[in-house]
Amino acid sequence: MSNEASVHEQSYLGAPHGLASWLLTKDHKRIAILYLISITIFFAVGGTFAAMIRAELVTPQGDLLSSDLYNKVFTLHGVIMIFFFLIPSIPATLGNFLLPIMIGAKDLAFPRINLLSWYIYVIGATVTLAAVFNGGVDTGWTFYTPYSSMSSNTSVTTAALGVFITGFSSILTGFNFIVTLHRMRAPGMTWFRLPLFVWAQYATSLVMILGTPVVAITVLLVAAERALHLGIFDPKIGGDPVLFQHLFWFYSHPAVYIMILPAMGVVSELVAAMSRKQIFGYSFVAFSSLAIAIIGFLVWGHHLFVSSQSIYAGLVFSIITMMVAVPSAVKTFNWTATMYKGAISWESPTFWIFGFMGLFLVGGLTGLFLGAMGLDIHLTDTYFVVAHFHYIMVGGGVMGFLGGLHFWWPKMTGKMYNETAGKIAAMLVFFGFNATFFPQFIVGYMGMPRRYHAYPPEFQFFNVLSSAGAVLLGIGYTMIVIYLIYSLIKGPKAPANPWGATGLEWKIPSPPITHNFSEMPVVTEEAYDYQHAPAPQRGVK
Amino acid sequence: MSSTLPFFPPSASTVASDVDYLYFFILGVSAFFAVLVSVLVLVFAIKYRRNKPEDIGADIHGSLSLELLWTGIPFILAMVMFVWGAQVFFTLSKPPADSMDVFVVGKQWMWKVQHPEGVREINELHVPINRPVRLTMGSEDVIHDFFIPAFRVKMDVVPGKLTTMWFTATKAGEYHIFCAEYCGTKHSGMIGTVTAMEPQDYEAWLAGGRATGSAVQNGERLFSDLSCVTCHKADSTGRGPWLGGVFGSTVTLNDGRKVVADENYLRESIMNPQSKVVQGFQPIMPTFQGMVSEENLLQLIAYVKTLKPAEPAPAPAKK
Numbered sequence: 001m002s003n004e005a006s007v008h009e010q011s012y013l014g015a016p017h018g019l020a021s022w023l024l025t026k027d028h029k030r031i032a033i034l035y036l037i038s039i040t041i042f043f044a045v046g047g048t049f050a051a052m053i054r055a056e057l058v059t060p061q062g063d064l065l066s067s068d069l070y071n072k073v074f075t076l077h078g079v080i081m082i083f084f085f086l087i088p089s090i091p092a093t094l095g096n097f098l099l100p101i102m103i104g105a106k107d108l109a110f111p112r113i114n115l116l117s118w119y120i121y122v123i124g125a126t127v128t129l130a131a132v133f134n135g136g137v138d139t140g141w142t143f144y145t146p147y148s149s150m151s152s153n154t155s156v157t158t159a160a161l162g163v164f165i166t167g168f169s170s171i172l173t174g175f176n177f178i179v180t181l182h183r184m185r186a187p188g189m190t191w192f193r194l195p196l197f198v199w200a201q202y203a204t205s206l207v208m209i210l211g212t213p214v215v216a217i218t219v220l221l222v223a224a225e226r227a228l229h230l231g232i233f234d235p236k237i238g239g240d241p242v243l244f245q246h247l248f249w250f251y252s253h254p255a256v257y258i259m260i261l262p263a264m265g266v267v268s269e270l271v272a273a274m275s276r277k278q279i280f281g282y283s284f285v286a287f288s289s290l291a292i293a294i295i296g297f298l299v300w301g302h303h304l305f306v307s308s309q310s311i312y313a314g315l316v317f318s319i320i321t322m323m324v325a326v327p328s329a330v331k332t333f334n335w336t337a338t339m340y341k342g343a344i345s346w347e348s349p350t351f352w353i354f355g356f357m358g359l360f361l362v363g364g365l366t367g368l369f370l371g372a373m374g375l376d377i378h379l380t381d382t383y384f385v386v387a388h389f390h391y392i393m394v395g396g397g398v399m400g401f402l403g404g405l406h407f408w409w410p411k412m413t414g415k416m417y418n419e420t421a422g423k424i425a426a427m428l429v430f431f432g433f434n435a436t437f438f439p440q441f442i443v444g445y446m447g448m449p450r451r452y453h454a455y456p457p458e459f460q461f462f463n464v465l466s467s468a469g470a471v472l473l474g475i476g477y478t479m480i481v482i483y484l485i486y487s488l489i490k491g492p493k494a495p496a497n498p499w500g501a502t503g504l505e506w507k508i509p510s511p512p513i514t515h516n517f518s519e520m521p522v523v524t525e526e527a528y529d530y531q532h533a534p535a536p537q538r539g540v541k
Numbered sequence: 542m543s544s545t546l547p548f549f550p551p552s553a554s555t556v557a558s559d560v561d562y563l564y565f566f567i568l569g570v571s572a573f574f575a576v577l578v579s580v581l582v583l584v585f586a587i588k589y590r591r592n593k594p595e596d597i598g599a600d601i602h603g604s605l606s607l608e609l610l611w612t613g614i615p616f617i618l619a620m621v622m623f624v625w626g627a628q629v630f631f632t633l634s635k636p637p638a639d640s641m642d643v644f645v646v647g648k649q650w651m652w653k654v655q656h657p658e659g660v661r662e663i664n665e666l667h668v669p670i671n672r673p674v675r676l677t678m679g680s681e682d683v684i685h686d687f688f689i690p691a692f693r694v695k696m697d698v699v700p701g702k703l704t705t706m707w708f709t710a711t712k713a714g715e716y717h718i719f720c721a722e723y724c725g726t727k728h729s730g731m732i733g734t735v736t737a738m739e740p741q742d743y744e745a746w747l748a749g750g751r752a753t754g755s756a757v758q759n760g761e762r763l764f765s766d767l768s769c770v771t772c773h774k775a776d777s778t779g780r781g782p783w784l785g786g787v788f789g790s791t792v793t794l795n796d797g798r799k800v801v802a803d804e805n806y807l808r809e810s811i812m813n814p815q816s817k818v819v820q821g822f823q824p825i826m827p828t829f830q831g832m833v834s835e836e837n838l839l840q841l842i843a844y845v846k847t848l849k850p851a852e853p854a855p856a857p858a859k860k
Contacts, residue, residue: 062729067727067728071728138725138726139723140723144683144723146684146700147725150683151683234700235701235702236700236701236830240701241699242699275589275598276596276597276598277597277599277601278598278600280602280603281603282602282603284603284608306686306695306696308697308699308704311630311631315627318630319623322622323616325615326616326619329574329611329612330608330612330615332578333611336585337603337604339585339586340599340601341589341599341601342589342598342599343589343598344585344589344591345590346586346590346591350586354583357578357579361574361578361579365570366571368570368571368619368622369564371626372622372623372625373627374626374627374629375560375563375567377560377633377693377695377696378690378693378694378695381686381695442548445549445550446548446549446550446690447550447688447690447691447717449721450723451728451729452728453728454730456717461547530598533597535594538594
């Protein structure tokens with residue numbers, strides 16, 4: 001008894017030791033680390049495919065890769081980045097690690113299911129990688145029918161199966177978070193004392209459990225049509241190809257909110273902490289997350305304005321799409337207002353927030369161009385769309401993830417990384433990102449279609465810019481991996497609360513003990529009570 | 542390729558400037574907000590930079606009036622964009638009644654074009670300027686998309702149905718045609734050229750083309766070769782309804798539904814005749830799926846459109 005208790009009083013990283021203790025762990029913090037390692041590997045794989053795309057597009061001729069290989073490369077870039085990096089990125093790593101701690105719980109409601117979700121992710125990823133080595137897949141990550149179901153002769157069925165399996169990992173995570181939030185909040189942790197990161201995770205979890213089953217069944221139907229010639233999507237055997245697009249986007253548009261909502265949650269935490277000031281308009285920021293999650297389910301048809309969908313259906317989807325812009329604007333203004341009369345520290349997490357704000361602004365505003373139907377006709381399926389969704393999903397999503405990682409890294413690992421390196425990386429990624437993707441807006445309006453292996457010469461200038469920017473971006477991302485790993489080996493020990501932040505996670509040691517809290521915390525104050533916040537345990541540089 | 546600016550597409554149709562104005566409006570609004578927020582963030586970051594590590598910000602929790610302001614203004618602007626965008630979209634969706642018809646068939650990986658007079662082209666489309674052109678498009682395999690950036694028009698070409706788009710070219714010149722929906726190996730090779738010509742040049746070009754019978758003539762030949770004519774008789778004694786005047790009319794089906802006989806209705810009635818049977822007739826027509834290509838279909842439809850009603854139309858003065 002006393003022996004077991006003492007194990008739980010030690011750092012979660014230290015005890016017990018050994019590979020098996022990690023692979024069989026039920027500790028949400030260790031599972032978060034397992035996910036962090038897995039998604040980093042997939043980010044590197046997806047990034048390698050991106051590098052191949054940018055290398056090919058330096059010249060207008062398709063001279064580096066064959067057309068078939070190019071098509072496989074952009075498909076795998078999309079499939080891996082979306083299903084195996086972006087969707088699990090924040091929820092399964094930062095969310096897994098922080099959600100129980102932030103609400104004062106020992107773990108998630110279902111620790112075994114949490115571990116199961118990671119294994120399902122690994123199995124799904126393995127099946128998808130099997131498709132890569134078994135000839136690849138060339139349908140685009142969108143798997144549009146009837147090309148995917150009847151025309152492509154690549155490993156579509158295997159890849160679809162991989163995506164199907166991975167979906168369950170996402171469903172289980174969302175389900176676990178929702179139950180945990182309803183059942184396991186510490187005494188005094190009312191809904192309106194929850195950190196906004198937790199609100200964002202709640203909204204994300206709703207999308208995960210309501211949307212993911214639809215995409216799972218949709219890709220399964222594609223596989224069924226390929227294997228059994230059931231007439232579902234192919235008109236030659238009685239199906240409807242546009243039906244696929246409705247089903248696919250019913251999930252895949254909300255999936256964008258799975259990627260961006262958690263990043264918004266991270267930014268809400270960071271803006272308040274780095275300004276040491278109460279978040280401006282707490283309830284507006286919290287409810288805007290729910291509004292985005294709910295309205296986000298009703299906009300899928302804006303992907304179908306040129307698909308032969310009824311023009312009246314298009315009208316409805318367009319007006320709702322325009323409405324979903326409003327809660328995002330509300331968040332942005334509230335973050336900005338939080339900085340007003342704040343005490344803003346210029347440490348590395350701040351640099352990541354600025355990067356997020358700049359890129360998310362551009363990403364969100366360019367969504368308006370695509371929601372306006374008459375303009376979308378010209379822009380859809382061009383590089384304008386490619387630029388827009390990279391600004392949201394990578395500019396917003398990945399900047400938010402990296403900001404969160406830099407903010408909570410001391411808590412998660414017990415080590416401090418090099419501040420200067422963190423700032424340089426944030427700026428490299430910000431400028432590299434803009435150099436890569438801003439030219440794509442221009443070349444998109446000029447008319448360059450996406451998924452083109454070769455292109456007319458007048459588009460070359462912008463493609464060269466884009467590829468050059470990608471080099472910067474690649475250096476920035478690589479740098480982060482290096483200095484974060486270096487910090488594990490040589491970094492100074494992190495104090496419990498290096499930023500002087502509020503929140504239960506900063507009241508416990510870095511890294512936390514296995515059971516998070518030595519005794520059950522009782523919450524008596526609102527979130528972001530910076531008027532009574534402790535001083536940072538490290539000097540501001 | 543004719544191009545005016547190295548970073549902007551040529552603007553060569555009547556709707557191009559409508560689309561561009563909407564683009565500049567949204568660009569202006571976006572730039573305003575992007576600059577506003579960026580400047581505020583930077584000014585706050587500098588002005589309120591923390592001096593001592595333990596400093597804290599002012600005790601401000603929020604402001605209802607500010608929240609209403611920055612909910613209301615974006616909402617109004619978004620609605621303006623919606624209405625404007627919908628207006629342009631409706632213009633793009635409704636071809637003028639006097640449009641000239643051209644038929645387009647997409648297949649992996651080429652565009653086949655047929656003019657009503659019978660001239661055919663591959664990966665080329667010649668059109669006169671200042672005259673609305675309506676494309677009726679079908680696909681033989683997967684989804685393609687006919688995209689002419691200089692005209693700011695684009696439409697999916699979907700197997701199993703016919704889709705339409707229209708434009709009026711305003712400047713003579715050559716412009717890109719791109720397939721904008723990913724369709725497999727040579728997707729980026731499924732490109733072509735629109736040549737917009739002065740009307741007299743277009744007539745000369747048509748006259749010099751190798752016409753292989755007009756679309757209507759080919760349709761008439763098919764109508765007889767496929768034995769359509771044995772059932773669809775003009776004297777209404779056939780086993781099927783006479784098709785004269787059917788196009789554009791409202792047809793009552795045997796389950797009581799009423800549908801407008803547009804191109805897609807005619808297409809479906811040929812490929813899948815059992816799905817909509819006209820009131821008073823038996824569901825005995827065989828399917829012609831696999832027997833007629835998408836091009837044949839377009840020719841058949843062109844021919845059916847020209848058929849006159851069996852008895853004089855009740856409403857006169859309709860031209």
